[in-house]
Amino acid sequence: MLKKLKPLSLLLFLALPLMLAGCSTPEVLDPKGPVASQQSDLIILSIIFMLTIVAVVFVLLTIILVKYRERKDHDKYSPELHGSMLLETIWTIIPIIIVVILAVPTVRTIYSLEEAPQPKTAEAANEDPLVVHATSINWKWVFTYPDEDIETVNYLHIPIHRPVEFKLTSADSMAALWIPSLGGQKYNMAGMQTTLYLQADHVGTYDGRNANFTGEGFNEQRFKVYADEEADYQQWVEDVQNSAPELTQYKYDNLLIPGVYEDGTAEFNGTHLQWIDHSKNADYTLEAWDRLGYEPKNPHAKDKSQNLLREDEIPYYQQDNTVDNSDEDMDSEEHAHAGHE
Amino acid sequence: MDLKWNEFIITGDPLILGAQISILLGGIAVVAALTYFKKWSWLWKEWLTSVDHKKLGIMYILSALLMLFRGGIDGLMIRTQLAKPGMEFLDPQHYNEVFSTHGVIMILFMAMPFLIGLINYIVPLQIGARDVAFPYLNNLSFWTFFVGMALFNISFIIGGSPDAGWTGYTPLATNEFSPGPGQNYYLLAIQIAGIGTLMTGINFFVTILKMRTKGMTLMKMSMFTWTSLITMLIIIFAFPVLTVALAMQTFDRLFGSVLFTLQGDGNPMLWVNLFWVWGHPEVYIVILPAFGIFSEIISTFARKQLFAYKAMVVSIVTISVLSFLVWVHHFFTMGNSAEANSFFSITTMAISIPTGVKIFNWLFTMYRGRITFTTPMLWSLAFIPNFVIGGVTGVMLAMAAADYQYHNTYFLVSHFHYVLISGTVFACFAGLIYWYPKMFGHKLNEKIGKWAFWIFVIGFNVCFFPQYFLGLDGMPRRISTYLPEDGWTGLNMISTIGAFMMGLAFLIFVYNIYYSWRYSPREKTGDAWGLGRNLEWATTSSIPPHYNFAVLPEVTGLDPYWDMKEKGLDQQKNTDYKPIHMPSNSSTPAIMSALMGMAAFGLVFQWYWVGIVGAVGIFITMIVRSFDYNDGYYVSVEEIKETEAKANK
Numbered sequence: 005m006l007k008k009l010k011p012l013s014l015l016l017f018l019a020l021p022l023m024l025a026g027c028s029t030p031e032v033l034d035p036k037g038p039v040a041s042q043q044s045d046l047i048i049l050s051i052i053f054m055l056t057i058v059a060v061v062f063v064l065l066t067i068i069l070v071k072y073r074e075r076k077d078h079d080k081y082s083p084e085l086h087g088s089m090l091l092e093t094i095w096t097i098i099p100i101i102i103v104v105i106l107a108v109p110t111v112r113t114i115y116s117l118e119e120a121p122q123p124k125t126a127e128a129a130n131e132d133p134l135v136v137h138a139t140s141i142n143w144k145w146v147f148t149y150p151d152e153d154i155e156t157v158n159y160l161h162i163p164i165h166r167p168v169e170f171k172l173t174s175a176d177s178m179a180a181l182w183i184p185s186l187g188g189q190k191y192n193m194a195g196m197q198t199t200l201y202l203q204a205d206h207v208g209t210y211d212g213r214n215a216n217f218t219g220e221g222f223n224e225q226r227f228k229v230y231a232d233e234e235a236d237y238q239q240w241v242e243d244v245q246n247s248a249p250e251l252t253q254y255k256y257d258n259l260l261i262p263g264v265y266e267d268g269t270a271e272f273n274g275t276h277l278q279w280i281d282h283s284k285n286a287d288y289t290l291e292a293w294d295r296l297g298y299e300p301k302n303p304h305a306k307d308k309s310q311n312l313l314r315e316d317e318i319p320y321y322q323q324d325n326t327v328d329n330s331d332e333d334m335d336s337e338e339h340a341h342a343g344h345e
Numbered sequence: 346m347d348l349k350w351n352e353f354i355i356t357g358d359p360l361i362l363g364a365q366i367s368i369l370l371g372g373i374a375v376v377a378a379l380t381y382f383k384k385w386s387w388l389w390k391e392w393l394t395s396v397d398h399k400k401l402g403i404m405y406i407l408s409a410l411l412m413l414f415r416g417g418i419d420g421l422m423i424r425t426q427l428a429k430p431g432m433e434f435l436d437p438q439h440y441n442e443v444f445s446t447h448g449v450i451m452i453l454f455m456a457m458p459f460l461i462g463l464i465n466y467i468v469p470l471q472i473g474a475r476d477v478a479f480p481y482l483n484n485l486s487f488w489t490f491f492v493g494m495a496l497f498n499i500s501f502i503i504g505g506s507p508d509a510g511w512t513g514y515t516p517l518a519t520n521e522f523s524p525g526p527g528q529n530y531y532l533l534a535i536q537i538a539g540i541g542t543l544m545t546g547i548n549f550f551v552t553i554l555k556m557r558t559k560g561m562t563l564m565k566m567s568m569f570t571w572t573s574l575i576t577m578l579i580i581i582f583a584f585p586v587l588t589v590a591l592a593m594q595t596f597d598r599l600f601g602s603v604l605f606t607l608q609g610d611g612n613p614m615l616w617v618n619l620f621w622v623w624g625h626p627e628v629y630i631v632i633l634p635a636f637g638i639f640s641e642i643i644s645t646f647a648r649k650q651l652f653a654y655k656a657m658v659v660s661i662v663t664i665s666v667l668s669f670l671v672w673v674h675h676f677f678t679m680g681n682s683a684e685a686n687s688f689f690s691i692t693t694m695a696i697s698i699p700t701g702v703k704i705f706n707w708l709f710t711m712y713r714g715r716i717t718f719t720t721p722m723l724w725s726l727a728f729i730p731n732f733v734i735g736g737v738t739g740v741m742l743a744m745a746a747a748d749y750q751y752h753n754t755y756f757l758v759s760h761f762h763y764v765l766i767s768g769t770v771f772a773c774f775a776g777l778i779y780w781y782p783k784m785f786g787h788k789l790n791e792k793i794g795k796w797a798f799w800i801f802v803i804g805f806n807v808c809f810f811p812q813y814f815l816g817l818d819g820m821p822r823r824i825s826t827y828l829p830e831d832g833w834t835g836l837n838m839i840s841t842i843g844a845f846m847m848g849l850a851f852l853i854f855v856y857n858i859y860y861s862w863r864y865s866p867r868e869k870t871g872d873a874w875g876l877g878r879n880l881e882w883a884t885t886s887s888i889p890p891h892y893n894f895a896v897l898p899e900v901t902g903l904d905p906y907w908d909m910k911e912k913g914l915d916q917q918k919n920t921d922y923k924p925i926h927m928p929s930n931s932s933t934p935a936i937m938s939a940l941m942g943m944a945a946f947g948l949v950f951q952w953y954w955v956g957i958v959g960a961v962g963i964f965i966t967m968i969v970r971s972f973d974y975n976d977g978y979y980v981s982v983e984e985i986k987e988t989e990a991k992a993n994k
C-alpha cells in the first residue's frame with residue numbers, strides 16, 4: 005500500500021513546476037503596477053512558507069508510514085508513548101512564529117493599499133490621483149470621469165504611472181471590480197461608496213471584470229483597460245469630448261435595465277452624476293424601471309418579453325432632473341456597519 | 346405570485362425532462378416493490394417511526410448518500426459545462442441554478458446529515474448509553490431534515506431552483522433580481538432542515554453531558570465524542586443566527602419588508618454578515634466530527650492511544666471559540682477599514698495554529714505504532730497531506746491584502762474543496778467503512794474499497810489542484826463559460842477529467858455496498874476489526890441490539906474497551922441483567938414534518954391558504970403529542986437473556 009502512497013505525494017510536487025512551466029505566468033503573479041506587485045510579493049512570500057510546511061508534513065508522513073508499518077518483528081512498537089511536552093511545545097511555537105512572520109507584511113500591505121501608490125518621480129508627486137467612478141449595473145460597467153465630464157461603458161483608458169482612484173458603487177446587485185494585472189478586487193455596493201487605488205506602470209491592454217456573482221449575465225460583465233502614455237490618454241479624452249454623443253437621462257436609465265450591453269462599448273459626453281449618484285440613493289434603479297415600464301420576470305416564465313415605454317411617452321424626461329452634487333464630501337454616505345470606518 | 350399553470354412544472358429542458366422521467370420511474374418502482382413484498386407496515390413501524398438512534402443514524406446516512414449522488418451530478422454538470430470554452434451544455438440561468446443547488450446540497454443535505462448520521466449511530470454507544478437524551482426529538486430532527494431536503498430537491502422540477510448561489514447574497518436574492526419561487530425554496534427548505542439541526546445540537550449536547558456511563562469522565566471520552574460535543578455547542582450558538590437571517594429574508598420576499606433590499610434604506614450587507622456569522626462556524630461544524638473520525642481510525646490502526654489527547658481537546662475547544670471570530674474573512678473586499686481587515690486576518694491565521702497542532706498529533710499517534718493499511722486507514726492517511734494543502738491555502742486566503750486577488754476565484758474554490766472533500770468527505774467514507782460492520786454486521790470488501798479509494802483520491806487531486814492555478818490566472822468562480830483567449834482551457838479540461846474519476850469512484854463505492862451485502866462474511870463478534878478501542882466495539886453482537894448494552898459498561902480509563910481487553914475483563918461475562926427501560930416509537934414527528942413541508946410548499950408559491958392549513962395541522966399534531974402519556978416500555982430480563990444468547994449465532 006505504502007509504495008502507492010509515495011508516488012501520490014511525489015505526483016503533487018511534480019505537478020507544481022509542471023503546471024507553472026506548462027502555462028505562462030499566472031496573471032496575478034505577473035503584476036503590471038505597484039498595487040498588484042505588492043500583492044504578488046506577499047503571495048510569493050506566503051507560497052514559500054506554505055511549501056515548506058507542506059514539505060515537512062509530507063516527509064514526516066512518509067517516514068512514519070515506512071518505518072512503523074506493521075511487520076513481523078515490531079520491536080519498535082511502544083503503545084505507552086502518547087505525549088511529549090517537548091514535541092508538543094515545538095509544534096505549537098513554530099506555527100505561532102510563522103503566523104507572526106506572515107502577519108507583519110500582511111498588515112503592512114493592508115494599510116499600504118488603503119492609500120494611493122507612492123509616486124516614483126518628482127513630477128508625478130505633484131499630480132493628484134485620477135478619479136474614476138466605476139458603477140456596476142447588471143451586467144455592464146459604467147466608468148465616469150467627473151473632471152473630464154465624460155463617461156464610458158465597458159472600457160476605460162488610464163494614463164500610466166499615475167494612481168487611479170476608483171470610486172466604486174453599484175446600481176443594483178453587489179459586484180466587485182477586478183483587474184488582476186493591476187491589483188485585487190473590491191466590492192461595488194448600491195447605496196455606498198468604496199475606494200480602490202490601482203495604477204498601471206506599463207502600456208498595455210488589461211482584462212477587467214466583475215468578480216462577484218450577479219446573476220444571468222455575470223459572465224459577460226467584462227471590460228478592457230487601456231493603459232496609455234499620458235499624451236495618448238489626453239488625446240483620447242479630447243477625442244471623446246469632441247465626438248461622443250451627449251448622455252441623456254433617458255439613455256442612462258435604459259442602461260439600468262438588466263441585460264448585457266448590446267453594442268459592446270460606448271462613450272458619452274456628460275456623466276450620469278448630474279442625475280444620480282448610486283452611492284447616495286439606492287432606490288433610483290427601481291424607480292427608473294418603473295418609469296420605463298420594466299418588470300422583473302420569473303426566469304422560467306414562458307413569456308419574458310418587456311413592454312418598455314419610449315422617451316416621448318414618459319413626461320418625466322421632459323423636465324430637468326439635474327441634482328446638485330457639488331457638496332460631495334458632506335453627505336457622501338460612508339459605511340456605517342461593523343467593520344467599516 | 347402570478348405563476349401560470351403551465352409554468353408550475355419546469356418544461357422544455359431535455360436534462361430536466363430526463364430527471365423527471367427517472368424520478369417518476371424510480372418512485373413507481375419503489376412503491377411497487379414495497380407493495381409486492383408487503384413491506385409498508387414494516388417500513389413504517391420498524392424504521393420511519395423509530396426513535397432508535399441507530400436506525401435514525403442509518404436513515405440519515407442513506408439520505409446523505411442519495412444527496413451525494415444528486416450533488417455529485419450537479420458537480421459533474423458544472424464541470425462538463427466548463428470543460429471547454431464556449432460550451433452550450435447549460436445556459437447561464439440553468440448553470441446558476443445547478444451550482445447554487447450543488448453548494449446547498451453538499452453542505453447542508455450531504456455533509457451535515459452524513460456526519461449527524463454517524464454521530465447518531467456511534468456516540469451513544471461510545472458513551473455507554475442506551476439511547477439519546479430525547480429520543481422523540483431525535484426522530485423529529487430526522488424528519489425535519491428529510492422534509493427540508495425533499496422540498497429543496499423538488500425545486501428543479503417544480504417551479505425552478507434557487508439561482509443566487511449557496512450564499513444567497515442580497516440584493517441579488519431579493520424579489521427584484523431573483524423573481525419566481527426559486528429563492529423561496531432556498532429560504533424555506535433550509536429553515537425547516539435548520540430547525541432539525543438545532544434540535545440535534547441540543548439533543549446530543551445534553552446526551553453527551555448527561556448520559557455517560559459510570560466512570561466516563563469528560564477527559565475519558567473518545568475523541569469522536571469530544572468533537573461531537575463541541576460541534577453541538579457550535580450548532581447551538583450558530584444556527585439561531587441562520588434561523589433569524591433566513592426568516593428576515595423570507596419576510597423581505599414574501600411580506601414586503603425592506604431589511605436587505607435596495608429600496609427603503611435596506612441593508613444588503615447585513616445579510617452578508619449574518620450569513621457568515623453562521624457560515625464560518627458551519628464549516629467547522631462539518632470538519633470537527635471529521636477530525637474525530639480520523640482520530641479514532643488512526644489510533645485504532647496504529648494500535649496506539651491518540652498522541653497528546655489533552656492537547657487535542659484543548660485545540661478543538663480553541664478552534665470552536667475562534668470560529669466565531671473570523672467571519673469577516675469571507676468579505677475582506679467589502680471596503681472594511683484596515684484595522685478590521687488586519688484584525689480578522691490575524692484571528693483567521695490563528696485558527697491554523699490549533700489545526701496544525703492536530704496534524705502533528707495525528708502523525709505522532711502513528712510514531713512507533715504498528716500501522717495496518719485497511720481502507721478506513723487509507724482514507725484517513727490520505728486526509729493528512731490533502732488537508733494540509735487545503736489548510737495552507739486557507740492561510741494564504743487569510744492574508745487579506747493577498748485575498749483581494751484570490752477572493753471570488755477558483756483559488757478559493759479549490760481551497761474549500763480541498764478542506765471539505767479531504768476533510769469531511771474522506772471522513773464520511775472512512776467512518777462509514779470503519780463502522781460498517783457495527784451497522785450492518787459485515788465489512789465492506791477491502792479490495793473493491795481500495796479501488797474506489799485510489800481512483801477517488803487521484804481524481805480529486807486531478808480535479809482540484811489545477812484550480813489553484815486557474816484562480817491565480819484570474820478565473821472567477823461561478824462563471825458559466827469563458828473565452829479561448831482567457832487561456833484557461835487546458836487546466837479546465839484536466840479538472841473535468843478528475844471530476845469524472847471521482848464520479849466513477851463513487852459508483853464503485855456504491856457497488857461495493859451491494860457486493861459486500863451479497864458476499865462478505867458475517868461478523869461473529871462485536872469487535873469487527875479486532876482492534877477496537879472504544880465502547881462501540883464492546884457490544885455482544887456485531888450489530889448492537891436495540892438496547893445497546895445488556896449491562897452498562899464501567900469505564901476505568903481512556904480507550905475503555907482496549908483497556909478492558911488488556912486487563913482481561915470481559916464485558917459480556919456480566920449477566921446480572923435488570924429490566925431495561927426504552928422509549929416507544931412515535932408517528933407524530935413524521936406527520937408533523939410532512940405538515941411543515943406542506944406549509945412551506947404553500948409559502949414558496951405564496952399560496953397562503955396552504956400555508957395556513959399546514960400551520961394549523963402542525964399545532965394539532967403538537968396538541969395530540971402533548972396528550973401522549975406513553976413514556977416507554979421495559980425489556981424483560983427473559984428477553985435480554987434470549988437476545989444475548991442468540992447474539993452472533
Ligand code: HEM
Pocket residue numbers: 512628629631632674675676693694696697700735736737739740742743744748751752753757760761764765768769
Ligand atoms: C486552516 C484553516 C483555514 C483557514 C485559515 C481558512 C481560511 C479561509 C478564508 C480566508 C476564506 C475566505 C476566502 C475568500 O472568500 O476570499 C475561506 C473560505 C472558505 N473556507 Fe476556509 N479556511 C480554513 C479551513 C477551512 C475548513 C476546515 C473548511 C471546511 C471544512 C473551510 C471551508 C471554507 C469554505 C466553504 C469557504 C468558502 C465559502 C464560499 O465563499 O462559498 N475552510 N477559508
Ligand SMILES: [Cu+2]
Pocket residue numbers: 193196339344614679680
Ligand atoms: Cu459596505
Ligand SMILES: [Cu+2]
Pocket residue numbers: 624625628671672674675
Ligand atoms: Cu470562513
